[in-house]
Amino acid sequence: xxxxxxTPKHLVMGMTNKKSLKCEQHMGHRAMYWYKQKAKKPPELxxxxxxxxxxxxxxxxxxxxxxxxxSSLLNLHLHALQPEDSALYLCASSQEPGQxxxxxxxxxxxRLTVT
Amino acid sequence: xxxxxxxxQSLHVQEGDSTNFTCSFPSSNFYALHWYRWETAKSPEALFxxxxxxxxxxxGRISATLNTKEGxxxLYIKGSQPEDSATYLCASYILTGGxxxxxxxxxxxxxxxx
Numbered sequence: 001x002x003x004x005x006x007t008p009k010h011l012v013m014g015m016t017n018k019k020s021l022k023c024e025q026h027m028g029h030r031a032m033y034w035y036k037q038k039a040k041k042p043p044e045l046x047x048x049x050x051x052x053x054x055x056x057x058x059x060x061x062x063x064x065x066x067x068x069x070x071s072s073l074l075n076l077h078l079h080a081l082q083p084e085d086s087a088l089y090l091c092a093s094s095q096e097p098g099q100x101x102x103x104x105x106x107x108x109x110x111r112l113t114v115t
Numbered sequence: 116x117x118x119x120x121x122x123x124q125s126l127h128v129q130e131g132d133s134t135n136f137t138c139s140f141p142s143s144n145f146y147a148l149h150w151y152r153w154e155t156a157k158s159p160e161a162l163f164x165x166x167x168x169x170x171x172x173x174x175g176r177i178s179a180t181l182n183t184k185e186g187x188x189x190l191y192i193k194g195s196q197p198e199d200s201a202t203y204l205c206a207s208y209i210l211t212g213g214x215x216x217x218x219x220x221x222x223x224x225x226x227x228x229x
Contacts, residue, residue: 100217104217105161
């Protein structure tokens, strides 16, 4: 069982819809991440939150809007997405931010399809 | 090397075979190298985090080595079992002015057949 919980597991949305992806961890980790993975490609970093503050935004289009309401929760708000945004979205957490020796703990991901 | 590269892309072995894969990464500004195992329909699971040149780590039948000077790491699986079938990802943690981050390779997909 994963200690990082992502909902929903699958999401199909139209280009005019607004939806949110949710991620939760209760390990007391202070860093949380959003990654995007398309088929046959490596996971690509989108956002990093350190101590509930956005520390890295990898030039992600504004149609993706992250939010960290508290130390356990991470949301990704989606609006006006394009079909090419269809991908697996992975949430992860690590004990401390900015320390490469902390392994990432991943959720199972949300499979997003934009129609 | 500017990106993290893994080889081979995929591998089919028989149960009981030993196998190994390679991860190549930029050697400048290196801080740490991670290995993850990703089974189908599950989440990626951390295997090792390695930071020092010459590091060797072991977990059961799986071991890894690290050469930070030349920018490569090897993952070894001894006596492969069907439950070892998964995608093995490596990721290099690099210190940059724009923010320290973990960059993943495309993975090696391992299939162990009976």
